[in-house]
Amino acid sequence: MDKQGFTTGIVHGDRKTGTEHGGVHQPIHASVQYGFDRVEDLIGVFQGTKKGGFNYARQGTPTTAALERKITSLEEGVGTVCFSTGMAAITATFLTLLRAGDHLVSSRYVFGNTNSLFGTLRTLGVEVTTVDACSAEEVKSAIRPNTRMVFVETIANPGTQIPDLHNIGNVCRGHGIAYVVDNTITSPALFKPKAIGASLVINSLTKTIAGHGTALGGAVTDTGLFDWSAYPNIAAEYRRSMAQEQGLLQIRKKGLRDMGAALSSEQAHAISVGAETLALRVKQCSENALTLAHFLEGHAAICRVLYPGLKSHPQYGIAQELFKGASWLLSFELTNAECMIEVVNALELPIKATGLGDTRTLIIPVASTIFFDRRRDPQSHGDFRRYAAAVGRHRGH
Numbered sequence: 001m002d003k004q005g006f007t008t009g010i011v012h013g014d015r016k017t018g019t020e021h022g023g024v025h026q027p028i029h030a031s032v033q034y035g036f037d038r039v040e041d042l043i044g045v046f047q048g049t050k051k052g053g054f055n056y057a058r059q060g061t062p063t064t065a066a067l068e069r070k071i072t073s074l075e076e077g078v079g080t081v082c083f084s085t086g087m088a089a090i091t092a093t094f095l096t097l098l099r100a101g102d103h104l105v106s107s108r109y110v111f112g113n114t115n116s117l118f119g120t121l122r123t124l125g126v127e128v129t130t131v132d133a134c135s136a137e138e139v140k141s142a143i144r145p146n147t148r149m150v151f152v153e154t155i156a157n158p159g160t161q162i163p164d165l166h167n168i169g170n171v172c173r174g175h176g177i178a179y180v181v182d183n184t185i186t187s188p189a190l191f192k193p194k195a196i197g198a199s200l201v202i203n204s205l206t207k208t209i210a211g212h213g214t215a216l217g218g219a220v221t222d223t224g225l226f227d228w229s230a231y232p233n234i235a236a237e238y239r240r241s242m243a244q245e246q247g248l249l250q251i252r253k254k255g256l257r258d259m260g261a262a263l264s265s266e267q268a269h270a271i272s273v274g275a276e277t278l279a280l281r282v283k284q285c286s287e288n289a290l291t292l293a294h295f296l297e298g299h300a301a302i303c304r305v306l307y308p309g310l311k312s313h314p315q316y317g318i319a320q321e322l323f324k325g326a327s328w329l330l331s332f333e334l335t336n337a338e339c340m341i342e343v344v345n346a347l348e349l350p351i352k353a354t355g356l357g358d359t360r361t362l363i364i365p366v367a368s369t370i371f372f373d374r375r376r377d378p379q380s381h382g383d384f385r386r387y388a389a390a391v392g393r394h395r396g397h
């Protein structure tokens with residue numbers, strides 16, 4: 001499909017659907033309201049019979065729609081819904097596709113805020129089991145008759161664990177379970193989760209895809225592989241659409257229109273521009289991170305470096321097989337954890353800040369920040385007590 005080349009596809013994609021006045025870039029549509037000469041057209045937009053129309057910016061604008069097309073094409077999916085943040089995209093996916101009494105199986109190694117969201121789901125009656133998803137067997141044995149969804153991150157933030165992506169895909173297919181893959185750290189430049197049978201792909205656009213640290217956004221893409229007509233939680237009003245469209249339609253209507261975490265046109269535009277250099281940045285950042293990982297691995301004060309590009313990484317083989325690069329996220333552990341403050345303060349270039357996917361290199365001690373809330377959770381202790389996670393993300397020279 002991608003005969004044109006990844007970057008060529010992104011930079012010329014906008015013009016395929018036409019731009020006003022022959023603009024080389026998509027414009028920023030600031031309008032909240034969209035008016036029509038004939039009321040039939042307004043009705044058609046509401047009822048979904050007039051495809052591609054807009055009525056109110058909370059449900060999308062021509063600018064957010066252009067970004068959605070871009071992400072759909074990058075992930076080789078059938079459609080995308082954009083949100084104001086990555087967390088909004090994840091929340092909307094869970095809240096619209098899961099109901100009280102349902103069961104979600106997730107990798108134990110996920111972004112801290114996603115893990116915190118599982119706590120909220122539990123208060124709403126959704127059962128959540130977290131497992132070591134580096135083993136597909138563990139995922140399989142956690143499945144129950146009411147399991148509706150399996151959730152994993154391609155490379156876990158911040159521990160860099162990689163689930164047994166391919167075999168979990170087979171397990172989900174065998175059980176008719178929706179397979180939701182957070183592709184934030186890898187991005188479609190390194191990996192397209194459709195290849196391992198993902199049903200829905202989440203991207204925090206804030207991170208790798210925008211890449212400049214000046215815009216927030218999130219996206220859910222449907223790969224077209226899942227049969228939503230067999231999924232019990234689709235509301236009757238969305239059953240009228242084609243089976244392939246039902247899941248995303250429910251996410252757009254219930255998760256975006258009703259819950260309201262809409263992406264603004266200005267942010268969508270900033271993300272779109274960032275996405276144009278995605279492949280170039282990711283390649284350079286992966287090279288930089290590997291150099292840094294080798295350096296840290298040889299350093300006497302460091303007892304463990306977690307980077308999927310290192311042969312010592314437990315899932316090095318999977319990274320080599322599935323990803324075009326090992327990404328820009330790495331973690332390391334000091335031999336003497338007591339020195340953490342001193343070591344981090346002594347660094348000159350990396351900025352002590354939370355967040356990922358900036359043009360700048362950032363560093364954060366995760367145990368005392370992101371995982372601070374989880375310090376009483378015995379399961380997380382072994383993994384996160386001593387990590388300092390660094391993001392190897394320099395601008396290429």
Ligand SMILES: *Cc1c(COP(=O)(O)O)cnc(C)c1O
Binds near residue numbers: 087111114218
């Ligand atoms: C940051 C992050 C998110 C959330 O994205 P925001 O845009 O910050 O809301 C989700 N998943 C992963 C893996 C992340 O690193």
